[in-house]
Amino acid sequence: MQFSKRLQSLQANVFADMDRAKSLAMAAGKDIIDLSLGSSDLPAAPHVIDAIAHSLQDTSTHGYLLFHATAAFRQAAATWYTERFGIQVDPQTEVLPLIGSQEGTAHLPLAILNPGDFALLLDPGYPSHAGGVYLASGQIYPMPLTAENNFLPVLEDIPAPVLSQARMMVLSYPHNPTTAIAPLSFFQQAVAFCQQHDLVLVHDFPYVDLVFSSEASSEENYQLPITNYQSIAPSILQADPDKSVSIEFFTLSKSYNMGGFRIGYAIGNAKLIRALRQVKAAVDFNQYRGILTGAIAALTGDQIGVQQTVATFKQRRDAFIGALHRIGWQVPTPAATMYVWAQLPAPWQQNSVEFCTRLVAATGVAASPGAGFGKSGEGYVRFALVHDPDILATAVERMSVFLQSN
Secondary structure, eight states: OOOOGGGGGGTOOHHHHHHHHHHHHHHTTOOOEEOSOOOOOSOOOHHHHHHHHHHHTOGGGSSOOOGGGGHHHHHHHHHHHHHHHOOOOOTTTSEEEESSHHHHHHHHHHHHOOTTOEEEEEESOOHHHHHHHHHTTOEEEEEEOOGGGTTOOOGGGSOHHHHHHEEEEEEOSSOTTTOOOOOHHHHHHHHHHHHHTTOEEEEEOTTSSOBOOTTOOSTTTOOOOTTOTTOSSOOHHHHOTTOSSEEEEEESTTTSOOGGGOOEEEEEOHHHHHHHHHHHHTTOOOSOHHHHHHHHHHHHSOOHHHHHHHHHHHHHHHHHHHHHHHTTOOOOOOSBSSEEEEEOOTTOTTOHHHHHHHHHHHHSEEOEEGGGGOGGGTTEEEEEOOSOHHHHHHHHHHHHHHHHHO
16 A cells, blocks of 8 residues: 655654653553643633533534534634724734644645645644645745844845745744743744745644733733734734735634634635645534634634633743752743743753653653754743643652753
8 A cells, every 4th residue: 555755754853752751651550740731621611611512402503514604703803803803803814714824724725736846844843834834845944033133034144045935834833832922023024025926825823822921920910912903922913914925824722721622723815725725624614603602702702711721821931940940950031931941951852752751750740842843843842831830830840850960
């Protein structure tokens, strides 16, 4: 039996190796504290669950859902976006529902790239972005991210021969895994660069809400900037309000803790939305109507659940960073996301995979090796703050013993 050559690029997966390492540690009797996956442990809001549950009893929701029947969701997404960022959006032509934003970012290269075309990706970056390019038989040019440049790519360093074959650039800020935030001025530079070189500019924006202000120390005094057009984490369309080259991807997995429901959406250039819709038409019939109803309730309803989520992750961040500092592991305090991006201490600075493999085997603490996010991620490890502070403190205690003995 023969398979497509494109599968060869998908075979090497550090995270699959880590999953095996976790399984071996569990089989050996280790108590696993899994900080390797960015899957929120927090619940969706009650009014969201109620909306979905009510839909389940309505048998008219049980059939296929065609595009025209997603109009209410597209309107809710457009309204949310305009209220948040001040950019007008046409729900008919500039919004597309997705079965999770990852589905959209993985399918979009099929609509843009011909075999051999280049996509410009962040390195380190979210692995699914590379997977979509490989599925489209494209080539990847990694744009290195360094702490010295605030984990922003240097666009001027991209070679001219690569640019001549490039068709798209993929950004994602607040950034997974580095937790960096891109200022609007960088987005303006990126838009101008993509306009100059005829590139599609893709922005994956899952952590739009998971941004921490220095004053927000509790749920009670945290104020979500729902209508703050000068958001700490800007939208790419604020730099490209005419949507000339840009498309942005959103998910309800992080802000609304709906990861298992697989619901997201794209907003942007109407031609790009139409092209992605064409690809999707060959693959799926959209999300279940009841989940879209729950998503509408999330976007249009009380936002206190989002505020609580942000406050919870900030509390966990502060607890985890404080514990790391107490054992002598100096790590910058992230301003956004649900992660901590930590430079590994000696002697592990060039072998993040071995560090994570041995750590979980010895202590049961699972983390993501930086090398899994790209060559420039080597020397780092990513921790996902998906447990309560007391469990995070236990994880750090175990790591302290491990570091002292290795």
